[in-house]
Amino acid sequence: MNNLKKSDPKIYNIIKLEEKRQKEGIELIASENYVSKPVLEAMGSILTNKYSEGYPGKRYYGGNQIIDQAESLAVNRAKKLFGAEHINVQPLSGSPANLAVYMALLNPGDKVLGFSLDQGGHLSHGHPLNFSGKLYKIIPYFVNRKTEVIDMDEVERIALREGPKMILAGFSAYSRDMDWKRFKEIADKVGAFTFADIAHIAGLIAGGQLESPVPYFDVVSTTTHKTLRGPRGAMIMCKEEFAKAIDRAVFPGVQGGPHDHINAAKAVAFGEALKPSFKKYSSQVIKNAKALSSALQKRGYRIISGGTDNHLMLVDVYGSKNITGKEAEHTLEEVGISINKNMIPFDPRKPLDPSGIRLGTPAVTTRGAKEKDMEKIAKFIDEALMAKNNASVLNKIGKQVKTFSLQFPVPGIK
Ligand SMILES: Cc1ncc(COP(=O)(O)O)c(C=O)c1O
Known part of the structure; x- marks a missing residue:
């Protein structure tokens, strides 16, 4: 970072101090990780100079033939990792990805069943100050008081009573396996869409250690950082029948131009996750x-x-x-x-x-x-x-x- 050191020593010094903190400390924040040098290099590349609203082959700006290759690589590698029918790698982060999913599947005011926030759900699963809590009617489900594990019979009872339009399964602070199949069975009983947010465990699923919701669920979102060990960002996976609605909700629904340097870094991280070492x-x-x-x-x-x-x-x-x-x-x-x-x-x-x-x-x-x-x-x-x-x-x-x-x-x- 010799150029940065000369031109902006203040920011250079801040980065050096943070490097020291990251190296000398023990990092136990469950949502954090250290990305590889190749991921950092792709993120810091000149791909940040480009604008590419739209999708590969259908852009609103010229000069995207090369960018298209990077985005398509990211999509194809993610498909190999997760086996999804359709993937959109453009979401800028986990919360905007989730906003796009709500927009694609629901209308404001619709009922959503989500994991109670004070028991492990994420802000975007219905916090009253978040878009999710403001725009949709969120009905929480809970863990069993004794076992502290999600009570699937209770989820079913609430779903039958409330008749939600969507059931959201996912968490930021829960340490047990999710019963994706049972969630899907419950959703089918009440005719609800199924949405899994695997932001925390995507890397463990990609590495074959935990069961994936992708075969069962209509839509699955994930961040690309955390256990997946890529750049900060997100992606949405879905069944083919939801592909158009999801793509439209991401762009032009929620976002403008994708961050091409980050999408290239996602491709690099997915390539790393496909290796046996992952x-x-x-x-x-x-x-x-x-x-x-x-x-x-x-x-x-x-x-x-x-x-x-x-x-x-x-x-x-x-x-x-x-x-x-x-x-x-x-x-x-x-x-x-x-x-x-x-x-x-x-x-x-x-x-x-x-x-x-x-x-x-x-x-x-x-x-x-x-x-x-x-x-x-x-x-x-x-x-x-x-x-x-x-x-x-x-x-x-x-x-x-x-x-x-x-x-x-x-x-x-x-
Ligand atoms: C389950 C879950 N979904 C979504 C997000 C939001 O991701 P971001 O912070 O990238 O918006 C998080 C972040 O912690 C999360 O844990």
Whole structure:
């Protein structure tokens, strides 16, 4: 970045500081990951100079013969990964992708069944301040109070009672397998569209570790970052019968020109995900999550639903150790461990200072961490939380975290 260093040292220095933070810390935010150098190179390329409203072969601007090749490669590689009938790779991010799906399938005011936000659903699944909550009538479904697993019989009861036009299955903070087939059976009983948002687990599905909703569902959206380890962005997969409506909803419904540099980087990431090494990676992500979850349990932390089937877990730090989610996030940040506070199901506390924290293993696994390293991470977490505000203890743990992290290279950072 010699040119940037000379022309804009302020931004250059900010990037260098963030590089240092990413290298020296332990990244456990479940939605984050480290992309490869080739993905970074495609994102930073001159493809950003082009405008290409429309789709390959049908553009509203000239000079798109080469861009068409990049977008088509992204689509074809994504089809190989997920086996979908139709894919639109243009959505700029997860929320606009979801907006396009709602627009394609529904009218404002229509009823949607979605996973309760305070139990793991995403903002775009019906938060009152989000377009989804403002434009549509959202009916939530919940986990079972005892098992903390989504109660499919309850989903069916609510669907039969409410008769929604669409059933949305997907999450930002849920650690158990989804019963896609049962969701589809319920939707068929009430004549509802099926929409899966696999933003968090797309990489685990692409790597063959979790079951895919693609064979069952009408429409499936995903971000291309997170476990899929591509650039920030999204895509929508659907059955052929919804292809036209989805494409129209993305452009001109929600967006203008696609980000061609990002779409090329999506193609690069999909190419990486098609390699056998990605299967190994995604399997290790889950092994690490299970190892971290049981190491924390051994130290007396309650894991919501008793464990994890995917890359993430919710830890009831308040119920287990009388530390709030906000205090835990702050204390762990002090020692260089990034996590986020999170509501747990039926949380007695408020969203800004909830009972839980959410931890995920996609980023540390990309750096090469294995099960035995999860024991060490659990030890750092426990010792830091027990030290609470003792600055000298936190300082000592912070140094150990840095030494530990520097053993593991970060793909995009020297
Ligand atoms: C399930 C789910 N859907 C959609 C999104 C939104 O993605 P973005 O932040 O790219 O808009 C997220 C982001 O965390 C998510 O977890």
